[in-house]
Amino acid sequence: MDSDLTLDGNLTLDGNAAAGVLAEVFVSECTTAMTRCDACGAVEMVGALKAYVQAPGTVLRCRHCESVLMRVVRGAGSCWVDVRGLTWMQFSVATPGRSSGADAV
Amino acid sequence: MGRLSWQPATVTDAFAETPQVRTLELDVTGWTGHLPGQHVDVRLTADDGYQAARSYSIASAPEEKGPRLTVERIDAGEVSPYLVDELRTGDRIEVRGPIGGFFVWHAGLGGPVLLLAGGAGIVPLAAMLRHRVASGSDAAVRLIYSSRSLGEVIYREELDRLATHEGVDVVHTLTREQPAGWRGFGRRVDRELLAEAAWPASSSPLTYVCGPTAFVEKVAGSLVQLGYDPRTIRTERFGPTGR
Ligand SMILES: Cc1cc2nc3c(=O)[nH]c(=O)nc-3n(C[C@H](O)[C@H](O)[C@H](O)COP(=O)(O)OP(=O)(O)OC[C@H]3O[C@@H](n4cnc5c(N)ncnc54)[C@H](O)[C@@H]3O)c2cc1C
Ligand SMILES: [Zn+2]
Numbered sequence: 001m002d003s004d005l006t007l008d009g010n011l012t013l014d015g016n017a018a019a020g021v022l023a024e025v026f027v028s029e030c031t032t033a034m035t036r037c038d039a040c041g042a043v044e045m046v047g048a049l050k051a052y053v054q055a056p057g058t059v060l061r062c063r064h065c066e067s068v069l070m071r072v073v074r075g076a077g078s079c080w081v082d083v084r085g086l087t088w089m090q091f092s093v094a095t096p097g098r099s100s101g102a103d104a105v
Numbered sequence: 106m107g108r109l110s111w112q113p114a115t116v117t118d119a120f121a122e123t124p125q126v127r128t129l130e131l132d133v134t135g136w137t138g139h140l141p142g143q144h145v146d147v148r149l150t151a152d153d154g155y156q157a158a159r160s161y162s163i164a165s166a167p168e169e170k171g172p173r174l175t176v177e178r179i180d181a182g183e184v185s186p187y188l189v190d191e192l193r194t195g196d197r198i199e200v201r202g203p204i205g206g207f208f209v210w211h212a213g214l215g216g217p218v219l220l221l222a223g224g225a226g227i228v229p230l231a232a233m234l235r236h237r238v239a240s241g242s243d244a245a246v247r248l249i250y251s252s253r254s255l256g257e258v259i260y261r262e263e264l265d266r267l268a269t270h271e272g273v274d275v276v277h278t279l280t281r282e283q284p285a286g287w288r289g290f291g292r293r294v295d296r297e298l299l300a301e302a303a304w305p306a307s308s309s310p311l312t313y314v315c316g317p318t319a320f321v322e323k324v325a326g327s328l329v330q331l332g333y334d335p336r337t338i339r340t341e342r343f344g345p346t347g348r
Pocket of ligand 1: 013016017144159160161162163175176177178179180181182183184185186225228229317341342343344345
């Protein structure tokens with residue numbers, strides 16, 4: 001977690017900041033989906049990854065080893081989701097999401 | 106649950122919180138409610154078609170009417186000066202949301218809950234606090250809120266009222282300027298301040314940290330050094346700042 005205190009820290013956001021663009025293409029709530037980093041094996045929720053939203057498109061990196069896990073690039077009429085840094089992504093179908101979430105309150 | 110799309114929103118009220126900060130109350134077509142801590146993306150379109158989008162946390166509790174946003178003016182920013190200074194009641198913008206299920210607390214999750222806010226980072230945490238009281242939850246909640254000066258404390262009077270509820274504590278720290286006779290803290294949120302004012306790590310609180318990126322990194326790092334389990338700490342970085 002000390003790797004949190006990086007020098008480029010000011011440009012870093014949380015995976016939650018990428019939730020809007022991910023919700024354009026994924027039907028399930030993404031920020032509570034689990035991911036496994038293919039490089040170091042760390043398992044984290046998307047919301048806990050590092051997000052860089054200033055790059056062309058959005059880049060999600062591993063908080064532990066800095067590997068690029070996902071890139072989302074929005075073009076005219078299409079959206080590219082590059083997930084080569086992930087071993088897997090796991091969506092919980094019972095997660096309180098956007099529209100079902102209000103019921104949980 | 107469909108995919109997320111942009112919705113028209115009308116500003117139904119707008120009022121100043123501090124000289125730098127304004128709250129906007131919105132009426133959003135098809136708004137389905139939200140969870141405390143979620144945000145929306147706001148999109149502005151210029152006459153020439155140029156568009157700019159930014160994220161803003163939802164300030165209101167789910168129990169309240171309309172989503173409210175609270176925006177701090179970032180000088181030379183593209184979007185925030187417009188939202189703080191130009192937008193009027195009756196104007197329309199576009200929003201998509203609510204977004205995010207990660208930085209969320211609701212009564213069903215229980216307590217104790219530790220909220221750590223720097224500047225405008227109070228916005229989603231105030232939604233959690235308002236919901237805690239409006240829902241009748243008895244979760245113990247402690248907010249530690251860092252501002253530069255008393256005049257820059259957002260929602261000050263409301264926070265005072267919320268703190269009168271049993272189980273709700275609000276601790277302020279003023280980092281630049283303290284009024285005469287100030288009884289709160291007068292320095293940045295560091296390890297020592299957390300050791301003194303936060304729920305101890307042994308009580309395993311659900312912890313939410315929000316504010317400028319540098320604030321969040323400092324506070325989250327200090328919590329881990331004090332032995333809090335990183336998996337119970339959720340962070341929301343708002344971006345860079347001169348703080
Ligand atoms: C999930 C999420 C929720 C957010 N919620 C809120 C909220 O409730 N209220 C709120 O006021 N803001 C919030 N923000 C920040 C907001 O999205 C914008 O980044 C902020 O309003 C600045 O946008 P701008 O267009 O005015 O500035 P930009 O044009 O993006 O930036 C102009 C200059 O200011 C710097 N800058 C950018 N952001 C900040 C900042 N936050 N502080 C200081 N300098 C900055 C930039 O580096 C740049 O040099 C949130 C951000 C995220 C990711
Ligand atoms: Zn990794």
